[in-house]
Amino acid sequence: xxxxxxxxxxxxxxxxxxxxxxxxxxxxxxxxxxxxxxxxxxxxxxxxxxxxxxxxxxxxxxxxxxxxxxxxxxxxxxxxxxxxxxxxxxxxxxxxxxxxxxxxxxxxxxxxxxxxxxxxxxxxxxxxxxxxxxxxxxxxxxxxxxxxxxxxxxxxxxxxxxxxxxxxxxxxxxxxxxxxxxxxxxxxxxxxxxxxxxxxxxxxxxxxxxxxxxxxxxxxxxxxxxxxxxxxxxxxxxxxxxxxxxxxxxxxxxxxxxxxxxxxxxxxxxxxxxxxxxxxxxxxxxxxxxxxxxxxxxxxxxxxxxxxxxxxxxxxxxxxxxxxxxxxxxxxxxxxxxxxxxxxxxxxxxxxxxxxxxxxxxxxxxxxxxxxxxxxxxxxxxxxxxxxxxxxxxxxxxxxxxxxxxxxxxxxxxxxxxxxxxxxxxxxxxxxxxxxxxxxxxxxxxxxxxxxxxxxxxxxxxxxxxxxxxxxxxxxxxxxxxxxxxxxxxxxxxxxxxxxxxxxxxxxxxxxxxxxxxxxxxxxxxxxxxxxxxxxxxxxxxxxxxxxxxxxxxxxxxxxx
Ligand SMILES: Cc1cc2nc3c(=O)[nH]c(=O)nc-3n(C[C@H](O)[C@H](O)[C@H](O)COP(=O)(O)OP(=O)(O)OC[C@H]3O[C@@H](n4cnc5c(N)ncnc54)[C@H](O)[C@@H]3O)c2cc1C
Numbered sequence: 418x419x420x421x422x423x424x425x426x427x428x429x430x431x432x433x434x435x436x437x438x439x440x441x442x443x444x445x446x447x448x449x450x451x452x453x454x455x456x457x458x459x460x461x462x463x464x465x466x467x468x469x470x471x472x473x474x475x476x477x478x479x480x481x482x483x484x485x486x487x488x489x490x491x492x493x494x495x496x497x498x499x500x501x502x503x504x505x506x507x508x509x510x511x512x513x514x515x516x517x518x519x520x521x522x523x524x525x526x527x528x529x530x531x532x533x534x535x536x537x538x539x540x541x542x543x544x545x546x547x548x549x550x551x552x553x554x555x556x557x558x559x560x561x562x563x564x565x566x567x568x569x570x571x572x573x574x575x576x577x578x579x580x581x582x583x584x585x586x587x588x589x590x591x592x593x594x595x596x597x598x599x600x601x602x603x604x605x606x607x608x609x610x611x612x613x614x615x616x617x618x619x620x621x622x623x624x625x626x627x628x629x630x631x632x633x634x635x636x637x638x639x640x641x642x643x644x645x646x647x648x649x650x651x652x653x654x655x656x657x658x659x660x661x662x663x664x665x666x667x668x669x670x671x672x673x674x675x676x677x678x679x680x681x682x683x684x685x686x687x688x689x690x691x692x693x694x695x696x697x698x699x700x701x702x703x704x705x706x707x708x709x710x711x712x713x714x715x716x717x718x719x720x721x722x723x724x725x726x727x728x729x730x731x732x733x734x735x736x737x738x739x740x741x742x743x744x745x746x747x748x749x750x751x752x753x754x755x756x757x758x759x760x761x762x763x764x765x766x767x768x769x770x771x772x773x774x775x776x777x778x779x780x781x782x783x784x785x786x787x788x789x790x791x792x793x794x795x796x797x798x799x800x801x802x803x804x805x806x807x808x809x810x811x812x813x814x815x816x817x818x819x820x821x822x823x824x825x826x827x828x829x830x831x832x833x834x835x836x837x838x839x840x841x842x843x844x845x846x847x848x849x850x851x852x853x854x855x856x857x858x859x860x861x862x863x864x865x866x867x868x869x870x871x872x873x874x875x876x877x878x879x880x881x882x883x884x885x886x887x888x889x890x891x892x893x894x895x896x897x898x899x900x901x902x903x904x905x906x907x908x909x910x911x912x913x914x915x916x917x918x919x920x921x922x923x924x925x926x927x928x929x930x931x932x933x934x935x936x937x938x939x940x941x942x943x944x945x946x947x948x949x950x951x952x953x954x955x956x957x958x959x960x961x962x963x964x965x966x967x968x969x970x971x972x973x974x975x976x977x978x
Contacts, residue, residue: 429457431919432725434935440681461668483518524673638755638891729886892920
């Protein structure tokens, strides 16, 4: 077989997922990664016996992971149904502890987490969100009985959006305007295009419940006041398949993907920053990517090039302007970037904290919601108050910290670097403020005297280390005008064999979305390289899957923390 050569720039989850898929389609794939290890945003920081996932911690849709671990070399397996019947079973999957599947189990152990999130309000009360309708209703009733009817309304509307927007259309690649116009009337009918927060406000009177049912897009860089209501589907994605954790941390999932990619014959080169995508052609004629140039000056050729890097970085830093008719510098500059984050990684002594009243995932909301979001996303100023997401994985997996300690990170949304904030000055100050808050409010008593490890990253890390324009934390901002056809295209409009994969392209950010993106990009590659259309359109005969070497777990494990 004459194997064509593919190059992927970056080893984020999207890059790795596409690498696995391209190996399965019959390409010889090399991943060039700037950093010394894989994962991108999911890079792992190890220090003093602690393991810190630097980025994603909430895993949803374990089926997407299982699908990747099921792929075989040269099997061209893009024809599987995207949502096979067996994962759509309406039985209560959360309580039954759905695990990720036999092929995943060979690489990484993934377990469900309950509750999904504990959401603390500023007055110290909280809401445990766990996807169980009865417990959800009980907690709504305790906060605002009148909102029970609103929950029914929200639930039904979110379900309709999930069915159409995720199950039926989730994998649609909007490469031309017509494909988008075809589905737009449906989305308007479902009320999925107006801002999520206004949609939620129509259902709930209580400001607390308005926050509970709208905060989720923040986890993928979206402003709940601005993202279209199609994002209400996140609620249903979580409810349907649960929230999961990779034992040992998300880094173990990344390691599993690397292993799988290498087993399929792929190659990864670390410490290999790409400085140029080498293109041939002219502005108005056909343009072809011939390969890439690395920072050390070496050149590598390929039949196709994919960037898993940031959209703005890819076009404005790696491709010379004479090859970009559509994605010119002005367009790149006008594209709105998501907000950024300050993330504090810390380890602390746990003696005497046996009754620590925290869960694995804690959302700690500040005193203001709408005003705070406006300051972060629009005014781009550093607010005096903050909300945060506090992650304590050692509550589920003690191996994340040395004995007698906990490993944690807390993530604070902040403006991206369009703000001009000097993070060398403000980063340490905000870090101190946040840790003091966690101690004084009693979330972690005597935290500061218990700390044995502490470090933080600011938007400068996203800009300088991860090459993300303006230090965006989550890629191109998910707003209506940057969704579907209007989001950067997975197949470049400028260069015929250049592709994008990852949070900036379609369908968007978050680990499940970038895995979907990898499949969508792989389908475009398969189409353009003449690989069987049946395979691409999802109607091929089911590919043969290897018999599981590891038996599925019989007694499902659910971490309740
Ligand atoms: C703190 C944080 C928490 C998050 N939490 C969650 C969560 O709980 N659940 C969830 O689903 N999502 C979460 N997300 C979002 C999720 O992590 C991302 O959407 C996803 O991981 C992005 O993957 P990606 O494939 O787009 O690539 P990225 O992770 O952005 O990786 C891109 C890679 O490209 C490399 N690169 C860039 N330029 C070059 C170059 N010129 N040459 C070579 N290499 C280059 C970079 O070094 C990097 O490794 C979180 C994000 C952050 C930052």
